Amino acid sequence: MTTIDNDSAGKTAMALLTLQGVDKIYRQGELEVRALQEIDLTVQEGEFAALVGPSGSGKTTLLNIIGGLDAPSHGSIQLNGTSITTLKEAELSDFRLFQLGFVFQAYNLVPVLSALENVELVMVLQGRDVRERRERAEHYLELVGLEKVMQRRPAALSGGQQQRVAVARALAAGPRLVLADEPTANLDSENATALLDIMHRLSHEEKTTFIFSTHDRRVMERAERIITLRDGKIVSDKHIGQESHEQMA
Amino acid sequence: MKHSDQLHADASRLPMLLFIAWRNIWRSPVRSILTIGALAGGLVMVILYAAMMEGMIRQMVHQATAISIGHLQIHRQAYVDDQDLYATLPWSYLDTIAGVFPEISLAPRLYASGLASTAETSTGVLIKAVDPAREPQVTRMLQQVRQGKMDLGPADDSQDGLPRNNLVIGAQLAKNMKLQPGSELVLVTQAADGSIGNALYRVAAILKPLEPNFDRMGVLMSIAAYQQLMYLTDGFHELVIRLDDATDLGVMQAELDAELKKLVSEQPLDELGGTPVVRNWRQLTPMVADMLEISKTITFFVGFIVIALASMGMLNTMLMAVHERTHEFGILLAIGMKRRWLLLMVLLESFFLGLVSALTGVLLGIGVIGLFGERGIDFSGMLPDGYDWGGIVFEPYMKLHLEPLDLLLACLLMLVITLLASLLPAWRTVRLRPAEVMR
Numbered sequence: 001m002t003t004i005d006n007d008s009a010g011k012t013a014m015a016l017l018t019l020q021g022v023d024k025i026y027r028q029g030e031l032e033v034r035a036l037q038e039i040d041l042t043v044q045e046g047e048f049a050a051l052v053g054p055s056g057s058g059k060t061t062l063l064n065i066i067g068g069l070d071a072p073s074h075g076s077i078q079l080n081g082t083s084i085t086t087l088k089e090a091e092l093s094d095f096r097l098f099q100l101g102f103v104f105q106a107y108n109l110v111p112v113l114s115a116l117e118n119v120e121l122v123m124v125l126q127g128r129d130v131r132e133r134r135e136r137a138e139h140y141l142e143l144v145g146l147e148k149v150m151q152r153r154p155a156a157l158s159g160g161q162q163q164r165v166a167v168a169r170a171l172a173a174g175p176r177l178v179l180a181d182e183p184t185a186n187l188d189s190e191n192a193t194a195l196l197d198i199m200h201r202l203s204h205e206e207k208t209t210f211i212f213s214t215h216d217r218r219v220m221e222r223a224e225r226i227i228t229l230r231d232g233k234i235v236s237d238k239h240i241g242q243e244s245h246e247q248m249a
Numbered sequence: 250m251k252h253s254d255q256l257h258a259d260a261s262r263l264p265m266l267l268f269i270a271w272r273n274i275w276r277s278p279v280r281s282i283l284t285i286g287a288l289a290g291g292l293v294m295v296i297l298y299a300a301m302m303e304g305m306i307r308q309m310v311h312q313a314t315a316i317s318i319g320h321l322q323i324h325r326q327a328y329v330d331d332q333d334l335y336a337t338l339p340w341s342y343l344d345t346i347a348g349v350f351p352e353i354s355l356a357p358r359l360y361a362s363g364l365a366s367t368a369e370t371s372t373g374v375l376i377k378a379v380d381p382a383r384e385p386q387v388t389r390m391l392q393q394v395r396q397g398k399m400d401l402g403p404a405d406d407s408q409d410g411l412p413r414n415n416l417v418i419g420a421q422l423a424k425n426m427k428l429q430p431g432s433e434l435v436l437v438t439q440a441a442d443g444s445i446g447n448a449l450y451r452v453a454a455i456l457k458p459l460e461p462n463f464d465r466m467g468v469l470m471s472i473a474a475y476q477q478l479m480y481l482t483d484g485f486h487e488l489v490i491r492l493d494d495a496t497d498l499g500v501m502q503a504e505l506d507a508e509l510k511k512l513v514s515e516q517p518l519d520e521l522g523g524t525p526v527v528r529n530w531r532q533l534t535p536m537v538a539d540m541l542e543i544s545k546t547i548t549f550f551v552g553f554i555v556i557a558l559a560s561m562g563m564l565n566t567m568l569m570a571v572h573e574r575t576h577e578f579g580i581l582l583a584i585g586m587k588r589r590w591l592l593l594m595v596l597l598e599s600f601f602l603g604l605v606s607a608l609t610g611v612l613l614g615i616g617v618i619g620l621f622g623e624r625g626i627d628f629s630g631m632l633p634d635g636y637d638w639g640g641i642v643f644e645p646y647m648k649l650h651l652e653p654l655d656l657l658l659a660c661l662l663m664l665v666i667t668l669l670a671s672l673l674p675a676w677r678t679v680r681l682r683p684a685e686v687m688r
Contacts, residue, residue, distance in 0.1 A: 064684040069683045069684040070684040093586070093587050093588070096583065096584065097584070097585025098585070100585075102580075102584055104580065107577065107580070110269065111276065112269060112272035113269065121584075122585065124265040125265075125584070125586055127262070169584075173584075
């Protein structure tokens with residue numbers, strides 16, 4: 001596997017995300033748990049990066065903090081030129097709505113809406129008009145290969161299909177960054193591979209940055225950058241060259 | 250963002266929120282149906298109660314106005330205060346009022362007290378004299394015959410050559426004195442000239458119970474018979490008035506009052522009897538009027554309590570629904586749904602549950618009331634003579650009357666209470682921290 005050191009990588013590309021000195025401390029009574037420690041991280045536009053590490057290493061916490069779902073105890077986060085740590089609740093909500101896409105481990109979708117309506121939902125919240133959101137929703141569902149099951153509700157879809165709807169929903173809203181927390185954790189090998197392929201392909205086609213957490217080796221193999229966390233610290237950050245992927249393939 | 254822009258933005262999301270809320274209530278159909286059933290059942294109770302109250306009030310007003318009191322009555326003040334036998338209004342007043350107000354119906358009445366005797370017993374009675382021609386134009390008193398035939402004229406079957414008039418008596422009096430249609434009795438009284446007036450009468454009919462006092466002691470005769478007995482011919486005690494349209498009651502009362510003042514100045518009355526006073530049926534039956542005033546309030550409170558109890562089911566349903574869906578709400582907050590939209594969505598779910606319950610309750614309520622039909626709840630088997638309450642005798646069935654406004658108010662009450670019951674679960678929803686609930 002060919003790797004590139006983080007410092008020399010992507011200097012010409014524009015930094016989409018910058019974390020500086022981010023700490024997250026949870027307090028349970030008198031007990032302090034340092035979930036993240038002194039995280040410094042820069043992600044360029046268009047990257048397809050994996051956060052890896054054992055359970056409890058801080059992957060989900062880091063994604064939540066990047067996504068504005070949780071606040072850091074210390075440090076600053078700049079996303080697309082906005083310091084999200086200074087945003088108020090309503091501004092954060094808007095920021096997530098227009099700048100970020102989310103794919104969670106499971107139960108991503110609203111059960112009472114069809115696949116098509118689920119994809120449209122974020123665009124409804126964005127205030128896009130009916131025709132535009134319908135066209136975009138259908139387009140992205142086609143891109144993830146679900147054009148034949150658009151009208152089905154989540155309960156009538158397989159786990160892999162549900163995750164693909166979640167990816168379509170995340171991308172249809174036109175985000176700058178998609179955060180995926182263990183997106184393949186509940187999928188079998190075939191579905192996990194298919195989902196990663198779709199995410200990877202769309203990342204390139206849509207020029208959308210993906211950061212996803214995983215401890216699934218199959219997923220890691222498709223990442224272009226692997227950031228390894230242990231005990232809340234980044235212990236390694238490697239860019240993987242195209243040739244490595246070709247070798248792996 | 251300006252407030253108006255924010256409102257516009259919220260409005261544009263409303264159809265989707267309505268859509269999701271509607272579908273959400275059918276996620277657990279059994280639970281929703283049970284909740285709707287409890288709320289609709291509560292509403293049916295409230296509708297039935299409101300219909301019974303309204304029916305009773307209407308029956309009360311009907312008994313008060315149509316059967317005996319009329320819409321308005323005119324007396325002299327001394328008669329109002331002391332039932333002074335001499336506090337009469339001259340007959341010319343009747344003619345003048347009839348001429349000035351041709352659109353209203355008038356009937357004079359006279360009263361006295363006396364002693365009724367048969368061969369076996371005697372008892373005190375209240376004598377009421379009416380004009381058999383005019384009375385049916387203002388009340389239906391003369392139609393309330395339980396036994397016999399209404400006839401207040403001279404008796405035509407006397408075999409002993411003595412003149413006698415017909416009269417009609419109350420049901421309880423008939424029972425107490427063991428009188429039947431065709432029985433005879435003697436009335437003894439102190440006449441207006443101070444002499445002892447007495448005469449023989451034939452019972453033509455027995456009245457249904459109208460009001461407790463009259464039922465127990467009432468004797469009804471014609472004014473002509475009264476004048477023969479009482480030697481009181483120069484006037485009448487009471488003028489009963491019926492309006493075609495009772496909504497103008499206040500206006501007519503004021504006009505009559507003004508006309509009487511004018512009449513008094515033109516045709517002066519003796520000072521002892523006092524001035525004429527016009528009173529409406531609410532003033533004449535204050536208890537009925539009070540009942541009318543408080544019945545709506547009572548219905549409201551009963552409705553509030555019943556629906557509030559039923560809404561505990563709604564509270565439980567919504568708390569369960571919110572608890573089960575915390576992860577989903579976390580997802581929605583994460584993808585950018587604003588907390589106020591989430592709050593609105595949960596409130597809309599409650600609104601829909603309340604609305605479906607209200608519609609179901611209204612349809613069931615109308616159906617149940619329809620089942621009872623025109624007569625309402627019939628308990629003539631238990632109380633064939635009806636029952637008296639507040640000085641008014643009711644027929645032995647309770648008519649159910651549904652006011653569209655009551656129906657609307659009951660529905661609104663239900664929606665408001667169910668929305669109030671959903672505030673707690675909605676509040677819990679907006680306080681969710683997405684990172685915590687998705688952990």
